Amino acid sequence: MADTLAHGASDDAEPEHPFAPFVRTLGRGPGRSRSLTREEGRQALSMVLAGEAEPVQIGAFLMLLRYRGEDIEEVTGLVEAARDAVGAAPAPVDLDWPSYGAGRTRGAPWFLLSALALAKSGHRVLMHGSNTFTTGMAVKDALPLLGLAAARNRAEALEQVAATGFGYLPLSVMSPRLNEILHLRAMLGLRSPINTVARLLNPADAPAGVDGVFHPPYIAVHMGVAAQFARPRFLVVKGGGGEAERAPGKPMQAHLQTAAGTEVLDLPALTATRATEADFAGIWNGTDSCPHAEGTVIGTIELALLAMGVPDAAARAPAIWAARR
Numbered sequence: 308m309a310d311t312l313a314h315g316a317s318d319d320a321e322p323e324h325p326f327a328p329f330v331r332t333l334g335r336g337p338g339r340s341r342s343l344t345r346e347e348g349r350q351a352l353s354m355v356l357a358g359e360a361e362p363v364q365i366g367a368f369l370m371l372l373r374y375r376g377e378d379i380e381e382v383t384g385l386v387e388a389a390r391d392a393v394g395a396a397p398a399p400v401d402l403d404w405p406s407y408g409a410g411r412t413r414g415a416p417w418f419l420l421s422a423l424a425l426a427k428s429g430h431r432v433l434m435h436g437s438n439t440f441t442t443g444m445a446v447k448d449a450l451p452l453l454g455l456a457a458a459r460n461r462a463e464a465l466e467q468v469a470a471t472g473f474g475y476l477p478l479s480v481m482s483p484r485l486n487e488i489l490h491l492r493a494m495l496g497l498r499s500p501i502n503t504v505a506r507l508l509n510p511a512d513a514p515a516g517v518d519g520v521f522h523p524p525y526i527a528v529h530m531g532v533a534a535q536f537a538r539p540r541f542l543v544v545k546g547g548g549g550e551a552e553r554a555p556g557k558p559m560q561a562h563l564q565t566a567a568g569t570e571v572l573d574l575p576a577l578t579a580t581r582a583t584e585a586d587f588a589g590i591w592n593g594t595d596s597c598p599h600a601e602g603t604v605i606g607t608i609e610l611a612l613l614a615m616g617v618p619d620a621a622a623r624a625p626a627i628w629a630a631r632r
Contacts, residue, residue, distance in 0.1 A: 326351070326360040326368075333371035342375060345535075348384025352504075356392045356484050369491065369499040377500050379531035385504045386532060393481040395510045398465050399431060402615055403513035405506040406436030406446050406550060407478075407489075408521070413443030413548035415587040417600055421552075421607035423453070423591070424631040426472030430615065433468055433511050437478040437489060441548060444587065447477055452588045461510070478505055507532050514539045517614040519546030530564050540565050542614035553610055555602030556580055561610060572613065578602040593632060604628060 329351040333340055343351060351368065354360050360368070372381070404422055422432045438445035447457045457475045458464035467474030479486040489501045506518055507529060516538060520526055526543050533541040541564045546552040553559055555577035563570050580599035589595025590604070605624045612620035612627075 324361065324364065326354055326364050329354075330364055330367050330371065333375060334367070340375070342378035343381045343384065345380045345384040345387070348381045349387045350384075352385045352388035353391065355488065356388060356482070358484075365488065366491065366495060369488070369501065370495060370497065372500045373497060377503055377525065377528045379528055379535065382500060382503055382507070382528060383532050383535040385500065386507045386536070389482070389485055389504050389508055390510070392485060393508060393510050394461065395508060395512065398433075398468075398511035400433040400465075400468055400511040400513040401431040401515060402433070402611060403509045403511065403516040404432055404434040404551065404611070405508070405516075405518055406434055406438065407502055407505050408438060408441055408519065408546075408548040408550035413441050413550070414582070415444050415585070415600075416446050416449050416550070416552075417587075417590075417603040418546075418550055418552040418607045419446055419449055420587075420591050420604045421611060421628075423473055424604070424608055424628050425611055427631045428627045430472060430611075431468050432473050432611075433464060433476065433513065434474070435464075435476040435478060435481060435505075435508065435510060437486060437505070439490060440492060443548065446475060449587060450475060453591055465511070476510065481508070481510060503528060503532075507536075509536070509538065515615040516541045517551045517611050518543045519549050519551035521545070521549035526562050530562060530569060533564055538564070540614055540616055542610060544610060551607070551610060553577075553603060553606035555599060555606045559606075561613060563613060565616070574606075574609070577606050591631070601628070 355365055422434055426432050436446060450456055457477050458467055460480055464474035464476040492498055509516055518529055523545050529543050543562045544559060547554055557576050559574045561572040561574055563572055578598055582599050583597060585597035585600040586595040590600050605628050608627050609620045609624040612623060
């Protein structure tokens, strides 16, 4: 009888799902679990993006990644898989600008005006993102107020950059599947490392990037992953709502990584103003004025210039803003 039961149990055993080892590696007990290697991270997210993992596995995978904390090698592998999925490749772009902020206190995306002013001055900027979880105005919704529109595909985004110096590529266009996974936050109740992955995509292999995080501990991860990809210039700040944006009323530290190494730039407060209501399009068009909003825009232009290695960034930023019209 015992032999029969044992034999029956063996015959009825369900084979392990190919994705299960990744969940097991992350979720074993204390002293046994570990982060994924770079190659494991790439394989795991590639399977997720290809539809080769079950929904319950994806949820467990994302939350275990979050619970363990973001590991540089692991995230590098995840980013590699995501770059494969979005078709990342070199293109004529000077500055990569991710926008995935989800702050509860955000208002208008003043950093968008900074990017547009830079484009007017001859710098080619590709912004990409998803602002679904922000309480403020999303970039995609702000563009029509300025007579602009988000790109419908990668080719159109690059055409926009070629024609005007600026293009906006929504994550939902770059990779609908990656966008769906990012949006699992609504079901899981927590941000997952996919937010970090999306910020680090650099889909056009721009030589410079400006990046914002919400929590300071993520700065080291973002810079570490950028180093793994040997990105020439990469600047990270703790910005409002996780965006690459400078609050002009207080000092800020900017973390800059170049081929020569890393350094922390201490940037002073620019104004003594406080945030007030201002008309977004009016600030761009010059029909409205707000020292705090304009200080935010000018200070953020400086961040982008520092990221690109433009000399005298602090002096050039106000001139670039003034020359937008």
